[in-house]
Amino acid sequence: MKRIDALTAVYSRLQDRIVVTIMGAVAAELQSIGHRPNFFYLQHAMGLASSMGLGIALCRPDRQVIVLDGDGSLLMNLGGLTTLARYRPRNLVHVVFDNESLLSVGGFPTATSTGSDLAAIAKAAGVPRTATARTLDEFTRAFDEALAAGELTTIVAKVEAVGPSAFVTDLGLLENRFQFQRYLAP
Amino acid sequence: MSHKPPVWASGVCAGIHAIGSRDVVYVPDNPLSYVLRVFESEYREVRLILATREEEAFGIAAGLYLGGRRPTVMCQSSGIGNSLNAITSLLVPYEIPLLMVVSWRGDDAGEWNAAQRPMGQAVRAIFDAIGVAHATIPSPDAALDTVRRVGETAFRTNTLGACLLPRAMTTVTAS
Numbered sequence: 001m002k003r004i005d006a007l008t009a010v011y012s013r014l015q016d017r018i019v020v021t022i023m024g025a026v027a028a029e030l031q032s033i034g035h036r037p038n039f040f041y042l043q044h045a046m047g048l049a050s051s052m053g054l055g056i057a058l059c060r061p062d063r064q065v066i067v068l069d070g071d072g073s074l075l076m077n078l079g080g081l082t083t084l085a086r087y088r089p090r091n092l093v094h095v096v097f098d099n100e101s102l103l104s105v106g107g108f109p110t111a112t113s114t115g116s117d118l119a120a121i122a123k124a125a126g127v128p129r130t131a132t133a134r135t136l137d138e139f140t141r142a143f144d145e146a147l148a149a150g151e152l153t154t155i156v157a158k159v160e161a162v163g164p165s166a167f168v169t170d171l172g173l174l175e176n177r178f179q180f181q182r183y184l185a186p
Numbered sequence: 187m188s189h190k191p192p193v194w195a196s197g198v199c200a201g202i203h204a205i206g207s208r209d210v211v212y213v214p215d216n217p218l219s220y221v222l223r224v225f226e227s228e229y230r231e232v233r234l235i236l237a238t239r240e241e242e243a244f245g246i247a248a249g250l251y252l253g254g255r256r257p258t259v260m261c262q263s264s265g266i267g268n269s270l271n272a273i274t275s276l277l278v279p280y281e282i283p284l285l286m287v288v289s290w291r292g293d294d295a296g297e298w299n300a301a302q303r304p305m306g307q308a309v310r311a312i313f314d315a316i317g318v319a320h321a322t323i324p325s326p327d328a329a330l331d332t333v334r335r336v337g338e339t340a341f342r343t344n345t346l347g348a349c350l351l352p353r354a355m356t357t358v359t360a361s
Contacts, residue, residue, distance in 0.1 A: 020249070040252070042276065043275075044271070044275035044276065045245065045271060045272050045275045045276040046271075047241070047242075047245075048241065048242065048244075048245030048248070048272060048276060049245075050245075051237075051242045051245025051246045051248075051249065052245050052246070052248050052249035052252075053249060054245075054246050054249060055211075055245070055246040055247060055248060055249020055250040055251075055252075055253060055257070056249040056250070056252060056253040057249075058209075058233070058235070058246075058249075058250065058253075059209065059249075059250050059253040059254060059255050060253045060254070077241075077242060077245075079238030079239060079242060080238065080242050080245075082238060083235075083236070083237055083238055083242060083246070086236070087235065173279050173280050174279075174280065174281060176280075177252070177280040177281065177282070180252060181252050184252060184253055184254060185254065186254050
């Protein structure tokens with residue numbers, strides 16, 4: 001499964017939901033499919049996409065929040081899984097694109113390439129629903145089930161370690177932030 | 187058995203409340219536990235969110251802000267060291283404001299742990315270097331006003347403001 005195909009497959013469900021992504025390939029690929037004011041791209045601060053998603057989900061229970069995370073990023077904030085589980089927002093779906101590598105800095109293999117299982121770690125942290133998807137069909141099914149379940153879910157999507165040729169986009173950080181904040185304004 | 191909370195702790199809570207902050211994301215320490223107890227007993231509408239480490243607290247707070255809230259982060263000065271990447275690559279460039287209430291370890295009056303000294307001695311210079319406005323609460327009676335002023339400035343100007351709680355104030359509790 002390629003990440004861009006997974007993003008394309010669920011894009012229609014992202015269009016009207018709050019989306020927080022990590023930097024690098026995920027941000028660039030989602031923007032290449034189509035930027036929306038309800039998409040926030042965390043262009044650094046590795047590990048904190050799930051934390052930002054938690055903050056939004058806690059104060060906006062009226063909205064469904066989708067976090068698009070990666071294995072390298074999540075490995076920098078494994079403790080955050082325990083915080084997600086502790087506060088257990090029912091409106092948060094946490095997707096981890098796991099390509100078993102730090103793709104944007106040269107493809108160095110991460111711990112998921114040597115056996116660490118992020119879905120099992122999330123489950124053991126107390127996340128009530130977890131799933132691992134290895135094909136596009138499995139991913140779209142797991143994603144739609146998570147949206148319907150109304151329960152905190154972490155989905156680990158195993159994807160190929162391929163991405164776009166460039167990660168830089170023309171969307172400025174402040175433009176992104178103010179668009180997003182205005183979209184979220186109660 | 188009831189204990190009257192220290193004046194400085196009541197002042198910190200009143201200051202945070204006065205600026206409309208209803209979400210406090212924290213990593214606790216002994217002085218901050220007084221503040222947390224005042225929130226729990228007197229400000230039930232303030233949501234307290236416990237993070238595993240300080241950088242995570244700033245990430246959660248950034249989400250709360252963009253969701254429409256006025257978050258406060260409370261941690262020890264050592265935790266500012268844990269958070270520099272979140273502050274400089276998320277809060278500063280995206281102009282996400284928040285109030286920090288920092289229990290100051292390693293200052294010149296009242297530290298026993300040598301491992302707290304280097305960061306405690308550097309924290310104000312680090313705040314200066316990364317553009318975080320900061321004020322040291324000079325006395326218990328000034329806590330409310332200092333927190334309110336620093337917080338109001340941060341949220342009005344989309345910047346970061348920190349209030350340092352010195353040990354000489356927070357550890358004098360015997361009476």
